Amino acid sequence: MEKTHFQNGLQFVWDSTSLGLLKTCPMKYKLTMIDDLISKGKSIHLEFGILAHSARELYYKKRVLENLDHEEALRAAIKWAAVAAKNLPPDNRKTPYHLLLFLVTYLDLYENDPCETYILPNGDPAVELSFKLDIGSYMLAGHIDRVVRFNNRVFLTDLKTTTTSLGEDYFRQYSPNNQLSLYDFAGSHILPEEDKPAGIIVDAVQILSNGIRCERRIITRTNSQREEWLEDFHVWMESNQHYWATGRYPMNDTACNQYGKCTFRDNHCALIPSLRKAAIETYFEKRIWNPLDNR
Numbered sequence: 001m002e003k004t005h006f007q008n009g010l011q012f013v014w015d016s017t018s019l020g021l022l023k024t025c026p027m028k029y030k031l032t033m034i035d036d037l038i039s040k041g042k043s044i045h046l047e048f049g050i051l052a053h054s055a056r057e058l059y060y061k062k063r064v065l066e067n068l069d070h071e072e073a074l075r076a077a078i079k080w081a082a083v084a085a086k087n088l089p090p091d092n093r094k095t096p097y098h099l100l101l102f103l104v105t106y107l108d109l110y111e112n113d114p115c116e117t118y119i120l121p122n123g124d125p126a127v128e129l130s131f132k133l134d135i136g137s138y139m140l141a142g143h144i145d146r147v148v149r150f151n152n153r154v155f156l157t158d159l160k161t162t163t164t165s166l167g168e169d170y171f172r173q174y175s176p177n178n179q180l181s182l183y184d185f186a187g188s189h190i191l192p193e194e195d196k197p198a199g200i201i202v203d204a205v206q207i208l209s210n211g212i213r214c215e216r217r218i219i220t221r222t223n224s225q226r227e228e229w230l231e232d233f234h235v236w237m238e239s240n241q242h243y244w245a246t247g248r249y250p251m252n253d254t255a256c257n258q259y260g261k262c263t264f265r266d267n268h269c270a271l272i273p274s275l276r277k278a279a280i281e282t283y284f285e286k287r288i289w290n291p292l293d294n295r
Contacts, residue, residue: 005141005291010244013132013139014233015291016179022236023178025252026243031264034249037284039263041089048094052161052205053145055081055103057128060117060146064125070111077103093163098207102161105212106205115148115157115201130294131190135230138237140186141291147191153198155218156187160204166215174202174219181229184221 005013011033021029031037055077062073078100085096118126126147133140146157158180164170174180180200187197199220206213221229243249256265267283268276 003288003290010241012137013141013291015140015142016182017289018291019182019233019236020178022240024258025255025262026239026249027251027269028255028262028264029240030243030249031268033289035280036286036288037264037280038287040283040285044089044091044094047088048091048099048207049161051081051084051088051099052102053128053159054084055099056106056145056159059103059107060127061125064117064119064127070107074103074107077107093207093209094161098212102205102207102212106203106214109214115150115155118147118149118154118195131186132292133186133189135233138233140182142183142186144183144187147187147197148201150201154191154195155199155201156183156197157201157203158183160202161207162204163207166204166206166213170204171202171215171217171219174200174217177219180219181221181225184219185226185229188226 005011011018018029018033021032058080059073059077062068062076063070066073068076081099081103082096085099088094088096088099120126120129126144129144129147131140131142131144144156145159148155148157162170180202184197184200187200191197199218202217202219204215204217206215251269253269256262256269262269267279271279
């Protein structure tokens with residue numbers, strides 16, 4: 001498969017995933033984005049999140065494009081999710097039952113949501129809105145969960161599913177935040193000037209063993225913060241050019257144990273270099289992550 005997000009061996013199309021990898025650990029970035037390696041087996045957190053987003057997307061598109069009422073669109077989303085969830089990896093918390101419970105709880109809660117789905121000039125609802133934004137020598141790409149109108153202003157929205165408690169500390173992690181800052185910057189450029197986003201609405205859903213809890217917060221960025229983010233982005237690009245030119249992507253060993261542990265810690269970076277090739281063949285498989293892929 002052609003890597004259309006690379007040019008002359010150097011990545012020029014960036015999304016929040018690839019940029020986050022580079023910021024976290026250059027070695028992890030190389031293994032994932034250049035060598036195209038992922039751990040064998042599915043991640044329950046990734047798979048559950050994808051299904052939650054897809055089912056919610058289906059609901060909102062049914063409401064707008066087919067003019068279905070809440071109950072009809074909800075039934076369609078549940079029917080789709082019930083089939084798709086059969087392939088979820090085993091887990092005690094994020095199960096097919098919890099996926100369906102999320103849909104019913106979340107969509108019932110926001111049945112009369114004051115946030116109205118933004119309609120694009122072509123008539124399509126702005127749900128899972130893919131974007132590509134040129135910024136000089138580079139391009140930003142990604143998929144915004146949903147764009148809405150709320151209190152006569154436009155907001156981006158982002159759905160998060162988590163097992164973490166939804167207190168103030170949870171929402172503080174989004175200021176600053178790599179993904180939301182990239183989305184905010186892109187959103188401020190891809191939408192019409194009169195609809196420039198006023199912020200990002202984070203819809204957080206806590207998956208409990210016997211229920212679902214939902215919380216909503218508005219996260220904002222100022223123009224000066226957007227300018228700072230862009231300046232920092234170019235600094236990271238200069239660093240990446242250095243790594244590419246030298247062929248040396250250093251480990252950030254302070255990140256090895258973040259979020260439980262890095263997937264490359266035990267079966268790559270902790271090994272002596274001569275054993276890593278064999279470990280890659282045993283524990284990892286190939287998958288190209290391309291920011292330009294549409295959903």
